[in-house]
Amino acid sequence: MKNWKPEQEQEQEPCDIEVRQVGEGETEELMAFLLVHYYREEPLTAGTSPPEPEAADKEFLLSNVPSGTCFMALQGGRIVAAVVAGPKDAHEPEHVAEEARKHAGGKWGRILHLLSAVESATDVCRRFNVPSSVHVHALGVDPQMRGRNLGARLMEAVAQRARDLGHLLVSVDCTSVYSARLVQRLGYQLVNTLRYVDHLDASGEQVIRPPPPHESVQTFVLHL
Numbered sequence: 001m002k003n004w005k006p007e008q009e010q011e012q013e014p015c016d017i018e019v020r021q022v023g024e025g026e027t028e029e030l031m032a033f034l035l036v037h038y039y040r041e042e043p044l045t046a047g048t049s050p051p052e053p054e055a056a057d058k059e060f061l062l063s064n065v066p067s068g069t070c071f072m073a074l075q076g077g078r079i080v081a082a083v084v085a086g087p088k089d090a091h092e093p094e095h096v097a098e099e100a101r102k103h104a105g106g107k108w109g110r111i112l113h114l115l116s117a118v119e120s121a122t123d124v125c126r127r128f129n130v131p132s133s134v135h136v137h138a139l140g141v142d143p144q145m146r147g148r149n150l151g152a153r154l155m156e157a158v159a160q161r162a163r164d165l166g167h168l169l170v171s172v173d174c175t176s177v178y179s180a181r182l183v184q185r186l187g188y189q190l191v192n193t194l195r196y197v198d199h200l201d202a203s204g205e206q207v208i209r210p211p212p213p214h215e216s217v218q219t220f221v222l223h224l
């Protein structure tokens, strides 16, 4: 049968993609996807050595699955995109600071050092006077499938789920220029920008050195 849609349009938003919640029994498949299509390129991971994420980092991401706020896009049963998100409350700045102290000295500790500074500066629950926010911790799309709206579809699935659960806010620290552009298109509000060159450790060394074109971590929120 002849398809009436212009070829370019079919290419941009494939219709054979299923977006659904990640089940508690699917953490292994989710992590296998994230290791290849998220961690290798994500600027905080790429900007600290060694290249591989620490076990505590991976455990943290997977600990969000039971909250029902993680989603994946599948094509023919194969994961092609995934988002990891979970709820946080007004105690998050203290919580992340404590985690950063606990993991100090390693790769995950350096990443938490930056995320703790971002949490303190943004403090979204107190800033917007809401009891909780669903925070997006990771978003990855298979490079073969980029530019086809999959990141946006996953972010929309998180927002819908957050709304259904009664949260008033979705927040995200965009460590990549690509994710920052994506959420801006979705109507997110910019709350804070921290340039990587400005985030130094106690001895004045830059903590994270991501490859270009990534220059800053930008925090955005969506009011539900």
Ligand SMILES: CC(C)(COP(=O)(O)OP(=O)(O)OC[C@H]1O[C@@H](n2cnc3c(N)ncnc32)[C@H](O)[C@@H]1OP(=O)(O)O)[C@@H](O)C(=O)NCCC(=O)NCCS
Pocket: 037, 038, 039, 041, 042, 043, 138, 139, 140, 141, 142, 145, 146, 147, 148, 149, 150, 151, 152, 173, 174, 175, 176, 178, 179, 181, 182
């Ligand atoms: C962030 C990410 C999910 C965005 O993917 P996406 O949803 O497909 O992005 P968009 O639809 O907004 O893409 C817009 C354009 O930028 C391009 N693009 C997106 N991410 C890109 C990347 N990492 N490198 C180069 N180009 C990229 C797309 O191909 C598209 O190009 P086109 O307009 O020529 O088709 C993706 O870059 C990714 O998985 N990055 C690795 C992990 C990461 O850094 N996550 C974000 C941390 S907060």
